[in-house]
Amino acid sequence: RHTPLSADLGLPGVHKFTAIGLLDGKPFDRFDTDNPRKTPTTSWARQHLTTEYLDKGTQSRLSKQQWFGVNLGVVMTRMGHSASDGDVHVLQWLHGCYGETNPSEERLRFVRGVDKYAYDGDDLMSFDYVTLRWSAATEAAKPIADKWNGVTVLTEYTNGYLRDDQRELRERAIVPDVYVFARKTRGPILTLVCMASGFSTNTPAMTLMRNGRVLSTDDGLEVFDILPNNDDTFQRRIAVDILQSDKGNFTCSVLEEDTGYHATKHWRLEDRKTLRAVAWSNTDLLWPYCCFRQWCFVHCCFVPVVVVCIIRKRRTGQIANQTDLVHTIDCYCILFSAT
Template sequence: MFRFILLVLLGTIVTVNCERHSLTYIYTALSKPVGLPGIHEFTAMGLLDNKMIDYFDNDNQKKVPKQDWMKEKLPADYWEKGTHSRCSKQQWFKVNIDILIKRMNQSDDDIHVLQWLHGCVGETQSDGSLKFVHGMDMYNYDGNDFLSFDDDNQVWVAPVQAAEPTKRKWDDVQVLKEYTKGYLEKECMDWLSKFVTYGQKQLESSSPPTVFVYATPARVESNVVLRCMATGFYPKDIILHIKRNGRILEKADGVETTGIRPNEDDTYQRRDFVEILKSDKSDYTCQVIHKESRLNIEKHWDHKVEEEGGSNGMTIGIIIGILAVVVVVVVVVGVLVWRHKKQQQAAAPLYPAAAAAPLIPAAAADHLNPAAAAAPLIPAAAADHLYPAAVAAPLIAGAGSKESLGTKSDSGVSSDGSDHNVPTEKSSLQASGSDDQSLNSV
């Protein structure tokens, strides 16, 4: 799970380019609040080509646009229905985390994490249309892959013993498997195509980096740390070199890097640094090449050392501070995973009979009765109308998503903007009086 979170936070899910696009929805739920700023008990977000396009958390209780074009192009009822859908899924996650805790004979005193990721990836064709490449529907629980959908064979894959009852339950519902496959290959792709069209201008735009070269005191008094920083660039592919008298310094010379990290405004930053002698009078430069924005710049270090509290140091500190929430999330997740591993080592049998009831799909949350906490878990996707998205495995960052897609309209695209919904064991979908497909619990 730690690896998964890093992939999501650092934006390494799918590379944005002119040939492939992705739509992904990620849900993360904690069994109880952790009491840390910026860490919510439940969050859900949609990403188009790794850029956040919408967001929801349990404190704000509202699905909101994160891109101007989403706000401009989608009507008010899209956001209203989307808010309702995510509120339903929030309840679904709460119920299913409780079920999993009991199933695995775990303590209510510890924090547990349930995640769900779903989406799709499409490839641009010569006529400008998008062709389905692959879809994904995955669950993760406490840092372990829990359940995933094999789109080609239309079966659920359970990598752990505790997920096998849910796999059997969901595999027995043919209409659910057909719905999941249809959502990934058709409905998700319809929304992906629509969103790519809406946001095309922004997806094709590039932002050049702002470059800083500066030095700060090292732990060794006779040394300084020379730093080269590029920030505010998009897309994220970039080349950065620290040079000494024209020679590119390598890892063997002591160069270290933070790698590419996300900023809050959907741009990226990268910092490389090397420790050198304060007395070294060589010509040090920082070269940054960002091909998408056609920037190739080389800045010289002025041999000044920024003391703590200096104006430049303060500016850099503010920029770096943007990553604070990311660091907190990673640390929290790391602690949760570590704690879970320790628990497993001392825990009773992994799958106690007391909690043998199959999980309920997350998609079924909209029609989930909170009182039925002991009922079989329903897939998260079914939260709106029941679908096996309830038993999670750490969401895996990937492309497409079955979200924001309520029931299908005449055009084949959901018109309500809610997360994708799932059918029940009944052979046909039932109408609920709204655009959403009404489903019963599994």
């Protein structure tokens, strides 16, 4: 998210120019006028973002800072505003993409892109990735949209930038994991545990099923609190006690609505050579991935972005009769808004 202001307010934490990288709505790097360097703000970003990547990002944001400083003035003039009117104005740019992949594909598949500008909180103009055209949301922005549509190289670059570049960012991300395993507790009783870890938010919902029926606390299902990991992600688990003779099919399902991540894993005792086993999946795996691309109208700079997803855990304390689990991972990528 890039946000230039028309004037310095002189308030703590409020800068004339700020750029923040977001993944799943959470900041992972920052750049501003007081600290003009792309700086990781989470442990996973500090671990996975290379010095070369950060240096390139710093140069890109320095260029954007200069570009927005000039063009905010241009937009203000078109909107009938001036620096002398005593008001503070802001120009924002949102630029990102949605992508997905599965085990049968080596590369991330582009789903759709987002590229739009706003002025003082209202839509200004946006890019359509189907028609490859800029459209103005206000009369004042029409001359700008017409001018940009007249530059074929610019529209092709805007489209191709999101589709083809920076796929290596997915490998830098922390990928959520879901596990299902059983352990001996007492006598003929096993504790079946579904554990999810690596989520960027603390909102995942988990369910455990036996033969398609969702287990509840009435079945002895135990739900544990969400806990933080040491990499700025979260984990959670649920568990239930079952008999060693239980031949049911168990399914653990994890859903994180904030990111669209959905994973389902199966477990069945007779398929396990040992009592402690990690569950397997039986469906395509879709990983959320956000790639963000940024270009300057003049400089054509870009800033790569990284991706992360999250999951949870829980547990139980009674003997349950449940079945079948389904495994799917379904993620959507979060935008990196730049202005």
